[in-house]
Amino acid sequence: MAQYSLVSGSVGLITLKNPPVNALGAVVRHGIVDSVEKALSDPKVKSVVICGQNGMFCGGADIKEFGTDMKGPPLIPMFHSLEAANKPVVAAIEGGAFGGGLELALGCHYRIAHSKAKVGLPEVTLGLLPAAAGSQRLPRLIGVPAALNLITTGRHITAAEALQLGLVDQVADHNTVDTAVKFAQSVVGKSLDSRRISNFQCPPVPNVDVLFEEVMQKIRQTSRGAIAPIACVQAVRAAATLPYKDGLQKEKELMATLFTSGQARSLQYCFFAQRVVSRWSMPNGASWDTSKGRPIHKAAVIGLGTMGRGIAVALAQTGFSVVAVETQEKQFMDAKKAVAGMLERGAKRSGKVAAHDKIIYSQNLQAIADVDLVIEAVFEDMALKKRVFRQLSDVCKPGTFLCTNTSTLDIDQMAAETRQPELVVGMHFFAPAHVMKLLEVVYGPRSSPEAVAVAMQLGKKMGKVSVAVGNCRGFVGNRMLKPYRDQAYFLLEEGATPELIDQALEEFGFAMGAFKVYDLSGLDVGWKVRKEEGLVLPGGGSGKSARIRQGVRYSPLGDLMCEEGRFGQKTGRGWYQYDKPGSRDAKPDPWVHRFLEDYRARHGLVARRISNQEVLERCLYAMINEGFRILEDGIAAGPEDIDIIYVFGYGWPRHRGGPMFYANMVGLPIVLERLEHFAQANPDVPTLQPCNLLRKLVASGSPPISKWREAMKNVHSQL
Numbered sequence: 001m002a003q004y005s006l007v008s009g010s011v012g013l014i015t016l017k018n019p020p021v022n023a024l025g026a027v028v029r030h031g032i033v034d035s036v037e038k039a040l041s042d043p044k045v046k047s048v049v050i051c052g053q054n055g056m057f058c059g060g061a062d063i064k065e066f067g068t069d070m071k072g073p074p075l076i077p078m079f080h081s082l083e084a085a086n087k088p089v090v091a092a093i094e095g096g097a098f099g100g101g102l103e104l105a106l107g108c109h110y111r112i113a114h115s116k117a118k119v120g121l122p123e124v125t126l127g128l129l130p131a132a133a134g135s136q137r138l139p140r141l142i143g144v145p146a147a148l149n150l151i152t153t154g155r156h157i158t159a160a161e162a163l164q165l166g167l168v169d170q171v172a173d174h175n176t177v178d179t180a181v182k183f184a185q186s187v188v189g190k191s192l193d194s195r196r197i198s199n200f201q202c203p204p205v206p207n208v209d210v211l212f213e214e215v216m217q218k219i220r221q222t223s224r225g226a227i228a229p230i231a232c233v234q235a236v237r238a239a240a241t242l243p244y245k246d247g248l249q250k251e252k253e254l255m256a257t258l259f260t261s262g263q264a265r266s267l268q269y270c271f272f273a274q275r276v277v278s279r280w281s282m283p284n285g286a287s288w289d290t291s292k293g294r295p296i297h298k299a300a301v302i303g304l305g306t307m308g309r310g311i312a313v314a315l316a317q318t319g320f321s322v323v324a325v326e327t328q329e330k331q332f333m334d335a336k337k338a339v340a341g342m343l344e345r346g347a348k349r350s351g352k353v354a355a356h357d358k359i360i361y362s363q364n365l366q367a368i369a370d371v372d373l374v375i376e377a378v379f380e381d382m383a384l385k386k387r388v389f390r391q392l393s394d395v396c397k398p399g400t401f402l403c404t405n406t407s408t409l410d411i412d413q414m415a416a417e418t419r420q421p422e423l424v425v426g427m428h429f430f431a432p433a434h435v436m437k438l439l440e441v442v443y444g445p446r447s448s449p450e451a452v453a454v455a456m457q458l459g460k461k462m463g464k465v466s467v468a469v470g471n472c473r474g475f476v477g478n479r480m481l482k483p484y485r486d487q488a489y490f491l492l493e494e495g496a497t498p499e500l501i502d503q504a505l506e507e508f509g510f511a512m513g514a515f516k517v518y519d520l521s522g523l524d525v526g527w528k529v530r531k532e533e534g535l536v537l538p539g540g541g542s543g544k545s546a547r548i549r550q551g552v553r554y555s556p557l558g559d560l561m562c563e564e565g566r567f568g569q570k571t572g573r574g575w576y577q578y579d580k581p582g583s584r585d586a587k588p589d590p591w592v593h594r595f596l597e598d599y600r601a602r603h604g605l606v607a608r609r610i611s612n613q614e615v616l617e618r619c620l621y622a623m624i625n626e627g628f629r630i631l632e633d634g635i636a637a638g639p640e641d642i643d644i645i646y647v648f649g650y651g652w653p654r655h656r657g658g659p660m661f662y663a664n665m666v667g668l669p670i671v672l673e674r675l676e677h678f679a680q681a682n683p684d685v686p687t688l689q690p691c692n693l694l695r696k697l698v699a700s701g702s703p704p705i706s707k708w709r710e711a712m713k714n715v716h717s718q719l
């Protein structure tokens, strides 16, 4: 609702009330219309102030209403009637004004923001554009380049930046509503013509066509197929080149296309999925509202390789005291230098002071005796990790949480080495750990809810999107990656090239194709793991058994590449060639094409034409099938957990919502039918055999993804 009251004898105060963010749902919109009518028709009222309750102006349109029939007054006429009012209307912005919330403020004659408030037009992140005249008013107010930046990125800006841009008129340090009320009284009688933004001419831009051409080109390169950023540019262009009324019409047309697009649905799903995932739960019923964490003041990082360095930096930048331990002399010296550089660069970017004083370096494990939490990041070797956990258990004070950054190994085996296995959890960071947003928090059978709560809270403090998952090989992310990568290798054997496969995946929207990722992360990493698993045969093996291991189809292509010393970017040669070791510019390599031809000839394989569709179906459906197995096994609590992991950690295009949401969009019966088809053609690839949960969901009428958790409960009870 919106509450109306008369304050200071002459100011009509309209307070938006719709917790938690005062979104502009139908009831609020009705309330605003009624309140404005009261204020404008009351002769006692000389000016109007609009604010939000509980220190929050407005979070924008009610996203939950999208996809419904959206009854209630529309926003655009409401904002026009505010702007046309013959009494000054002032927005008092506390907390934040986002999307429709900021558009409401732009319909007012003046905007006063609290110094801690943030404002922005984040519609693009929901697959939309600011279509309540925001795309037309903002460029008229702050100019085209600044408006383009805000509207195409959706970034939230501080009140100080908003003031600098001319987006707000005043910043208040204390009671914003009181300040706004006094301000509103002070401007009574002043002409309002110059305050009605829709009357403004857009500030002229030299070479307007060139500017928009350049921006459009940049957006096309970076948007990975997302359509909303492009529509945002088109809408701002309309503001820059057309009269307000025509620009508004263009905004409406663009919005109509976006609103009904699958991309908007996917992005809105991601918005809510991220929030669902933050309310983690464990199969034993423990969850965020039953388990309290414990404050962490001091943490230790053990092992200062690439991951350990990034984790230490992330902790220090968040404000934790860190003890960074590395026992090998050379690694220790290199790490100290590297971490200092990372902190300096981070400080330069953020404008904050580099957190050097937060880190104490040591080569001695005794230095961690008083820490509250340890993150182990030593080499990915179970024997070594077990030894480290035994030592940690001896050295640390009782009650210290012991976390491992393993990306695949069984955390229960590490916990078994300690005196308090309930305090052991996985904290799987993604490289570079101080940059990447995702954190998989892995609970084993003995991890306590408190330990999970601590890791989730720590992740949140570090600005990570943390997802709690169960313990199995590869957890969620890497477990699903295996069948995807297997398919990519099999497709090479059958006639594809790395470029063909990567292009199909990148056109789909992945940040990088499978083979570019291999080259980036190093082919030798997987080779070492496969050797330990006894899968690698010298020369890739020979005869019929060369392409079968442990009874299932296996491609030795990755092993053979490693035997040739082609480890990827670091050696300047991998699935692509690079100018020099460490360079990132991947170029197709004729050597790889000859290598694949020789391999096929050796194994009697006849290359066939492989379509982009086959690449996508085989790689993605194999991955999705594993996702259903993960749900079936109870490793992830719901499809949202899997999707958020893939969007934030594996370069899955957000505008496609994550693998499970994508399956839901494609249609579960189609995914099932294609998997059945591929499984029949590849009986030696068990990961293509459709899993029970997928079959049961299809048999039960393919419920929408929002009903899967419920459906999973029924399936679990039948399995």
Ligand SMILES: CC/C=C\C=C\CC(=O)SCCNC(=O)CCNC(=O)[C@H](O)C(C)(C)COP(=O)(O)OP(=O)(O)OC[C@H]1O[C@@H](n2cnc3c(N)ncnc32)[C@H](O)[C@@H]1OP(=O)(O)O
Binding pocket: 020, 021, 023, 059, 060, 061, 062, 063, 064, 075, 096, 098, 099, 100, 101, 122, 123, 126, 128, 130, 131, 132, 272, 275, 276
């Ligand atoms: C013709 C015109 C048609 C359409 C026009 C559309 C224009 C728009 O306005 S689209 C919406 C634009 N607004 C946003 O994108 C803002 C989204 N919200 C946020 O970014 C954040 O929630 C926040 C406002 C910055 C607050 O952040 P925080 O304090 O961290 O709280 P959260 O956990 O994110 O949210 C709390 C709670 O509120 C729900 N929520 C937030 N915003 C909306 C919203 N706009 N509509 C509906 N619900 C919203 C959020 O889901 C959380 O609820 P849970 O139940 O906990 O999930």
